[in-house]
Amino acid sequence: MRIESTYRKLEDFDEVNIYDITEDELYTPAPQEYESFHTPFEKTLNHLSSDLDIFVPIDDGNDYIIHRLGLNFLISKKIKQSEIAGRLLSKVSPGLYQVLKEPFKEVYKTHETKFMRFNYHFNEKLARFSNVKVVYDMEKIIVISDHRDNTETSPTVMEEGKYDEKANLIEYFSQTGSYYKINDRYSWTQGVYNILNRSREQNDEYYNIIFDRVIPEDKPLIKKLLDELDHGRLNYDTVIRIKTEEGTLKYIEANLYSKFDEEGNLLSRYGLFKDVSTDSTRKVARPVDFLLKGFKNSKKLALLIDPLSIKHYEFSEGFYDFIEEDPETYRHSTKIIENIAEKRVRNKIKEIMNGEKGELIEKATYYVHGDKNNKKIAEIYLERFEYGETSHSIGFITDITEESKKQQELIESYEHQSILIKEVHHRVKNNLQVLNSFLNLEKRAYKDQPEIIIDHMQSRLSSLAILHEKTYNTSDFKNINLKEYIVDQDSQLRSLIGLRDGIEFESEVDEDLNLTIEVITPLLLVIDELTMNAIKHAFPDKSVPNKKIIKKINRLDDKTAQLIHKDNGVGIEDPSSITKNLGCEIIKNLTKQLDGKIELFQKDNGVGYRLTFPISMEHTIE
Structure with missing residues (x-):
């Protein structure tokens, strides 16, 4: 001050x-x-x-x-x-x-x-x-x-000590106005002059400018309601008919209230008027209709004029789309608030209704007709402002259901990708540790044959590189198509060893055999070890033509698959001796990790292995 x-x-x-x-x-x-x-x-x-x-x-x-x-x-x-x-x-x-x-x-x-x-x-x-x-x-x-x-502003506004353009705007668009009377003097808001279609005049404080325009047929009703309001009745609601100065007939909804002192003496009177005029064929054009047309065909944004008023509300069609109600049969009620999921938002709206708060900006979940299986997400803006004895409100509802769903999917995708990245890093670390262990074992076993160590490591690294390359851009670790990996693995082996030693690699894999990553990782390493063993022992004479290593992988049932790995080499004189070499020990450990079963069988020429293994194992990525 x-x-x-x-x-x-x-x-x-x-x-x-x-x-x-x-x-x-x-x-x-x-x-x-x-x-x-x-x-x-x-x-x-x-x-x-x-x-x-x-x-x-x-x-x-x-x-x-x-x-x-x-x-x-x-x-x-x-x-x-x-x-x-x-x-x-x-x-x-x-x-x-x-x-x-x-x-x-x-x-x-x-x-x-x-x-x-x-x-x-x-x-x-x-x-x-x-x-x-x-x-x-x-x-x-x-x-x-x-x-x-000050005659340039509304008397009611000045009694409250504030000047608010929003209130004049709301009264104009909703065709409402109000007055109050103290000490036999009237104060009129601008909305009343909008209804009467005339400007403010100097003597308006001395008579009821609405009731003065009432048609003769409704004069007895005015006399009755004023008499009752003077003698103890607190409020009176009715519809009256007036004629404006230019002769237009209007229907006015009047809500009148009286205030008495402790001894029953009349202290003041307050009234709210709304133009509800209609004719026999169409609704009379109102400013609010022009405003609402600006939101016509908008399904996502709704304009709410006086949403806190049960009688004088006006909503654009987006509101009815959001709550899934027919505007012709809908009757506004505070019960609609109970369909909001968040108690915090419900309480804030009630605080605004009670005049405890002036504004609300919230994101809320709305259950259509109270059905929790049909929910929508909205951003709600609601503002209440006092205009003398009159309370007005304005609001917007923006339907962001689809946007929220996409945003949640992005959040979940980001979280999922973060988990996948951590898991990939974890797997790379584990695989490198496995390769390091194999390298240490082979350094001791083949210390005089470094070329074997190099061949084995190149084969293993190639298989794991294929694995990581193909799983890098996927989020589905449960359904990895095996055939793609085997084709690429054969191509790598042919480049590394086949062209050098004259060995052909042939593979036959079921087209629809999909494995989890927990299965496919050790399986590829088992195939590597079997292949390197065959290269090392099956073809001692490098000049022999038509050397082949053949793989066949097929589904046995819904839970189990089988690998047949065979070569057309020299075979084994003593099958018991093969179980003592390092390669066989590595294969046994990988088979155990795979939760599978491997057995050796001999052909007329060459050696074969049969490995049965589960199609899926416990998966850590969800």
Whole structure:
């Protein structure tokens, strides 16, 4: 709050400009400290057009006990006389105390009446001014205030001390307006003038500009409802017919409310009007229809006009698509909130409905018709703002169900790829450790034959290189087609050894034989060892033609497959001797790792092995 004071000598009054006074500065609840006395003619005072405030000086005029405040202040702050009487002004209204303490003290000391004008500014706009007389009488400070509102803005807005363009916009588009009446004076929002299709006039505060346009047939209804509202009825809802100045007939939904004091005396009246005009053939064109057409055919974005109002809401078609309701039969209800999965979001919406919060921006899961098997994801924006006695709201719902699904798939894909990368690194490490172990064994066994060690290592590295190359860009480690690997393995062996030693490699593999990576890794190494053994022992005479190593791999049943590995070499004189060489030991260990079974069989010429093994083993990648 900022205060600037000027004495206007010609008019002989003090002008006080007050900038952006806050609600807390205007009113803060405080406990009663002093006993209040009865005010004569209280009922009469409540019907004065001006406010009359009474203060009792204490502490030599440095503070003041509030005895009575005018109705404008009480109603705008929604408090009762009993909630401010007997309290210190400095505690109940620090802002007003700051403004009034010096002029009050001057009047208290001099007993001379003081004339003042208070100008209230909000957001750099003059919203309200008050002509004030400060009088000393009966050892009390009495303040008589005649409040006036800036005619360029809505009176209701100024009672609340704020100017909000959104409220005018909402009232314009929804064809709603409101008024309130205190001390027999009316304050009208801009929306009422939109309905009447006319501008504000100077005398509008002195009569009901809506009821004055009611057609003769509905005059008895107006008389009845006003009579009931004057005598204890708190609210009355009805539809009335009016004729505008240019002769247009309109149907107006009226929601009227009365407020009474503790003794049953009428304090104020508040009303909300909505233009619900229709004719026999079509809906009368309204501004809100033009606005909603901007969202026509939008399935993903919905505009919500006054979604917190059960009676006066307007939604674009995207809202009905989202909740999967027919706009012709849908009836707005707070029950729709219960279909939101997140309790946190439900609670925040309820806080906005209760006026505890002003804005909500949330992502929420919505169960269509409460069905958890039919859920949608939305971004929700909701804003509530007060406009005098009227509460308005505006909102947007953006359907991001598909986008959320794609985003979740990307997240899961990223997490999956991270696991795969870790697994590939783990497998590379394990395979290198296996190769290192084989190398150490062969260094001791073939220390005088380095060419054997090199051939074996080249073969193993080639097979593992094929494996890693083919699995690098896949995420499916459960269904690896074996034939592709065997074809590539034969090609590598032919390049490394076949061309050098004149050996042909022939393979026959079932087309649909798919293995898990836990199976295919040791299987390829077993084939390597069997092949290197055959190269080493089956063909001692390098000049012999038509040397062949043949593989056949086929499925035996749903769980088991078989490898037949054979050569057309010199064969084995003593089969028992083969089990003692290093190559055979390596094959046994790999077969054990494969959870398979291997056996040797002899042909007329050459040696053969039969290996049975499972098609799948426990898989670590999901």
